[in-house]
Amino acid sequence: MKLKNTIHRAVLWESVLQKKVLCNACSHRCTIAEGHYGICGVRKNHEGILYSTVYEFPIAINVDPIEKKPLFHVLPGSKALSIGTAGCNFTCAFCQNFDISQLRGNAIRGQKTSVRQLLETAITNHCQSIAYTYNEPVVFLEFVLDTATAAHQHGLKNIYVSNGFETAETLKLLEGKIDAMNIDLKAFRDDFYKKLCRGRLRPVLETIKRAYEAGIELEITTLLIPGQNDSDNEIREIARFIASIDREIPWHISRFFPTYRMQSSHPTPVAKMEQAQAIGKQEGLQYVYLGNIPHEQNTSSCPQCGLQLIVRNAYQVSQNILELGKCPRCGYRIKGIFKT
Ligand code: SF4
Known part of the structure; x- marks a missing residue:
């Protein structure tokens, strides 16, 4: 071999x-x-x-703002050591990391890096978490589990950025090791998952529910692609599904740009992004954020008294007045992880 x-x-x-x-x-x-x-x-x-074949063999290692994952309610303003390997269980036509995610078999590349080396890199760079990201982490599950255990021993959090296609058995293994997840809910149509990703919708919905029930801090991301998943009806169905679990789960709506096998599509109009955000709020979601738009500024306000708590310019936090995770004016506890 x-x-x-x-x-x-x-x-x-x-x-x-x-x-x-x-x-x-x-x-x-x-x-x-x-x-x-x-x-x-x-x-x-x-x-x-x-x-x-990718254990301790990451192909990408970067120190990123945690806001880039995106996670807005987990240690705002902190850095996450972000790792990914070759391979993925999806084949999304719009993948931004297709150059690594679509490597297969003998084409696998990467750099031998031990769990211990990763931890040292995280600590040296003042990271407060390790993020398993770039490709789908379930394909390097063993590496995730060992790194996550070591990270907890050193007081670091673990962030898992996923397409949500895990089985219930995998979720069980991740419980207690993963502190926060961002799960893509790419669409609300099985056809979309089958045609564009080689996946299916139902397992993703189940993973979202299971992760929430397991007490993992959860944020959801939807990349809005013109003509594929951006009808008002579908946006509303996604928002309703998230709200049916918890209205305080943050929802990130991300702007599409032509890439990989979708070069001939157009970028998502900014007006469509704003319309989607309005629909999310109409459906009761408390935190609906927009990503990949010019001069983006995303604010988290207190759901109870409306005070602006966290202000972000792109990935930079320019204001954070939370006090131990609570609104300083009315004391409302904001959903998320705000201390290590
Ligand atoms: S079932 Fe296992 S081998 Fe098959 S795609 Fe998923 S992680 Fe890979």
Whole structure:
């Protein structure tokens, strides 16, 4: 097997007939023949055993503002050491990181980096969290679990940025290790997921509910793509779904720009973004933020008294008057994580 130095026995799989294995990490539940990879292209059946080929092998490591994940209600103004590997269980036609997420099998690249080295990098750069991001972290689940355990031992939080296609078994493993998640709710139509992502809607909705019930701090992101998921009806359905779980879950509406296999589409009009934000608020969501628009300024106001609490210019926090997570005027507790 190639990449011997990176292989690591996977979690959440079982043997099936003729040396095949069944991977239960994500809702594809791939049955993988000996010598082959799952759909994500980085989990390989070698002689009847499932391995991760990207364990301690990140392809991207950056120190980012946590607002860039995006997470607006988790340690505002702090830095997150952000890591991702090759591979993904989705094949989104609009992926902004397709150059790494769509690498498969022998095309995998990266830099051997131990969990310990990552922790040292995070601490040296004054990061308060580690973010598993860029590609879908379930495909490097074992690396996430070990890094997250070590991060907690050093007082750091763990951030998981996901397409939400995890199984219930994976969510169980993440409970207690992951402090906050941003889950993409890319659309409210199964067709969209099938046609553009090689995914399905229902498992994503289930993951969102499970993560919330597990007490993981949750924010949702929707990339609004002209002509694909931007009808008022669909925007309203997404907002209603989020509000049905908790009106205080932050919702990030992100502006689309042509990329990857959607080069001929147009950027989302700013007026459409503002209209979507208005729909989110009409449906009762307390925090609806816009991303990727010029001169964006996103403010979090107290849902009870309306006082402006946190003001952000793009990814920079220019004001934060929260006191221990509460509004200083009326004492209302703002949903989120505001201390390490
Ligand atoms: S994580 Fe990869 S191998 Fe496992 S079920 Fe998902 S796509 Fe298949």
